Amino acid sequence: MPGPEILQNVEALRQFREPDMPIVYASPDFYELTGYSEEEVMGKNCRFLQGPRTNRSKVNEIREAIREERACEVCLLNYKKGGVPFYNQFYLAPIMDTWGAAQFYVGLQMDVTDPVGRMPAMHAQATSNDNTGDFLTHDPPRRRIDVTCPDAVEVERKHSHEIREAFQGWDAVMGESKASSPRAALPASLLSPLLRLRHSFCLADALSPDQPLVHVSPEFLALTGYSRDEVLGQNCRFMQGPDTLREDLDTIRRALSSQHPKPITVRILNYKKCGAPFWNNLHIAPVRNAGGQVVYFVGVQQDVTAAPSPVSSPVSGESSSLGRTSSMFSRASSLPEHGELTPAQKLAQRSIVGSLRVNARALAGCPGGQQGLRRSVDCQSSLARPTRLSRHGATADF
């Protein structure tokens, strides 16, 4: 984690490239404000600050900002430990790596509750037409969704900028991504749902030459024995070996290279990094973006080898080489295998494809130059303060 000199003013830092964006750092001020202790907060998602009266439109705004990898500023009702509500002028900003992909989010909280306990302290007059409730007791007025506290926002913007500046020079955060290609950094709208899927699968970029892998799940790495860096950017043919049948490969190629590529399931002999073969009940599906263009192929693996793989001790030290010439497993195709997939296995394969399709469809900032389901920068802020409903036939006031 960053040294204290960088983080002394950070309120909460959230690791974006881990499932569910856990908090990886919080400042003393954060603990003081919220009443929680370090062990209660670390590794958790920030949503524990939300409560029954938290405005859901505001939560939506935050979710969308993360999906679109941009900053956002909202004033929303949060809750301290023990349930005491406070108005939080919240500022969230991504910390981008060298390739422009978000690695961390920094969140700044500022308690802008008026001491009298009625409304945000600053610019309260902006809400003069609100019915000011006694929310600190029971009933916070929930409609206060367009209140912002410009003074607080100004402080937070400046603060956030300083933090992000400090991060740019810090290799421990940005170092890992420097090794990978820019394509390897998936957009946020796709990465966060992918991180939830706990199954062996990989994603190949259908638009780049030779269709390199752009994402692999931890289960894929566990199954094949490779590290992430060894496989990202590679075509997944490294899983083939001497006894992989050419006709299986042709079946896949035919299904995926046609004008209208279709999902395909093949039982194919693949090889782990150590050289051990396994029967892979492989399901591959084309995945389209918002423009309807096939941008990814997803491959979902299921090891259906019946008996333990042959002992892999013969593999020598240079096993990291992707090429494989060993004939140690020449009888690999006689490897015993299980029959049909169980319903659970089949369900898992299809649900991963389905989940990818849903998220690739909305892909914000996706390959192929498509905008995706993302508002343009000038339209990303909250809706304006309500003015007046337009009447039938009248021109709407935007």
Added chain:
Amino acid sequence: MAPLFVSRVPTVYSLQQLEEEYATPEKGALSHPLKPVGDLTSSLLPRLACLSRTSAVPSKRIRSFGDLQAIVPDSDEERSLTDFSDEDGVVPQNPPLFGFGEGSSLLDTVLLAEWEDRAEQGLFRYDVTACPTKVLPGAYGFVAQLNEGRGSKKRPTEFRVDKVDQPFDEGKFNFKKALQQEVLFQFDASAPGGLTYSASAPVSQSPNLVFINISPIEYGHVLLVPRVLDGLHQVVDQRSMQLALNLCHESNNPYFRLCYNSLGAFGTVNHLHFQAYFLAAPFAVERVPVEPIPAAKGLYSNIIISRLLQYPVRGLVFEADESAALLAPAVAAACQRLTAANIPHNLFVVDCGQRVFLFPNAFAGAKAAGRVPKDLLDTMVDPAGFEICGHIIMKRAEDYEDLSQQSIWRLLEYASFTEEEFEKFILLALDL
């Protein structure tokens, strides 16, 4: 007054409405895929069961106060894995066969998997993911899609639009006539044993079924038909509303939204059903400011009823504090009053069942009375629930290209009640 009719092309939900295009599909995992749903008493179907939420059980999504440890780890994920029952008794291995991180659910997994399976079998009329979609410029972020395959080649049928309450008619298309292969699973929301999934289970007396919509407007488009064999007509009651909210709750996915269209508000099948699908982007209406209705305060405990501000269609918002289960009586009562008063209406459910939008829909009336300009009619867009809330499906490429926030605004305004009408509507819907 004479009944009002409009000519409209019915949406094709089921293969049984398309005899001429019907082809024998591959045999699926279902025991009788090609039999109609009306004959399902001896069949086996996948079944998803969850706890009953009819009582005011606090929702697990929203924290209750106290110790963090008690609320943050979402123990349902673990439970759903161990409760996975497999036909051949296979217990999930370690690591699990499939799993979900925080925020995803067994229901999503099953729904997406079964939907994808039907897509592979070729049961849909088109690949909806190949239909281009975009966000229109502007602060509202209306989402548009070009879908040239959805329109039917069938002749438009006369559809009576001026009566919200019409008796169930066995002779017309209903979901008992759909094929069993169009069923994704039975949805049992009153299981005592908690969340379970079974790939093949006997059918209960009159199961709640989740069907595919063979003319999907987004990925995962399904129809929830409560107690399918009972032949309920298209009117929301408390029990069916509860079921629909349970479905949203179990999905636990903010991008899964559900909608209901009454007759006269572009519901086209008079057999009680809700529609739902995944769209991984916000609907415009979710971002719109609201204003609580003072007179509705205290009407229901822990529910805030507001009205939308600055939106082309006037509507109400029901929002639950603690439990989605609380919303069902309030929303269903409003729908019953609207039905009795013959006001066509649409429901839109978001935030995993904790927020429900209710719109009176004036479009069909305006259309039948000839008040909607020809250029809008030519686009053939009928603003039902999803359209009103910000997802517009265009049937012609030129209309899709020309679309703007202003043009959608103009179209949707014809679905809205006027301010005077809406104020009366509030009093009626909430019985104030």
